[in-house]
Amino acid sequence: MDRSYVTYSARSRHRQGRFLRTARLNAVGFGALGGVCLVAAALCAPALRRTGWPLLFRAAPGPVVVVTGLVVLDRRKWAGMVTSSSFTDDPAEMRAVADRLGALGLPVSLEERPPGTPALRYAHRHARQVHAALADMGVPAPVP
Structure with missing residues (x-):
């Protein structure tokens, strides 16, 4: 049966959300984000040296803060659109x-x-x- 129109299906209400809503990162953008996360980890690890935590746990909060801040700023921009x-x-x-x-x-x-x-x-x-x-x-x- 040939139809001259397109049949649309209902979209799922539980679709996967995107990491960023307004920004579209290409290879350069992801590279820059990775670089900023590495710098944040390098600054956070010595700052938390006195805690006695292993290096991985001392470096982890830096990138988490960077990515969380990026998502918060992106969602704030999206909310105003x-x-x-x-x-x-x-x-x-x-x-x-x-x-x-x-x-x-x-x-x-x-x-x-x-x-x-x-x-x-x-x-x-x-x-x-x-x-x-x-x-x-x-x-x-x-x-x-």
């Missing part, structure tokens, strides 16, 4: 939903895309609350 979603082409219905979300205290704005399709615009940090509120209203929320 905005996304948009649309479920209908009717501007009046989208305005009503945006007003109801605003009444709930959610920072949502309505944008008009170039072809005339309205869309809700909100920050990633508010996505869970917006999706839950949309589900409570009976509006199909976008799949994250």
Whole structure:
């Protein structure tokens, strides 16, 4: 049977998250991250010499702090980025939903895309609350 359209399957809600959400490291980026981790380990090992721990345990906190700091900064940047979603082409219905979300205290704005399709615009940090509120209203929320 030949189909002229693509059949989409539902995505799993438990998909594997990426290490970094906004940054895409290439070989040079991973090399730089590895170098910074080595420098952090080299600085941390002598600093913890008086603990009496083995060298491996003295050097380990340095790279952990570097990678944790990188992930925290990346997630903070990602949370401030905005996304948009649309479920209908009717501007009046989208305005009503945006007003109801605003009444709930959610920072949502309505944008008009170039072809005339309205869309809700909100920050990633508010996505869970917006999706839950949309589900409570009976509006199909976008799949994250």
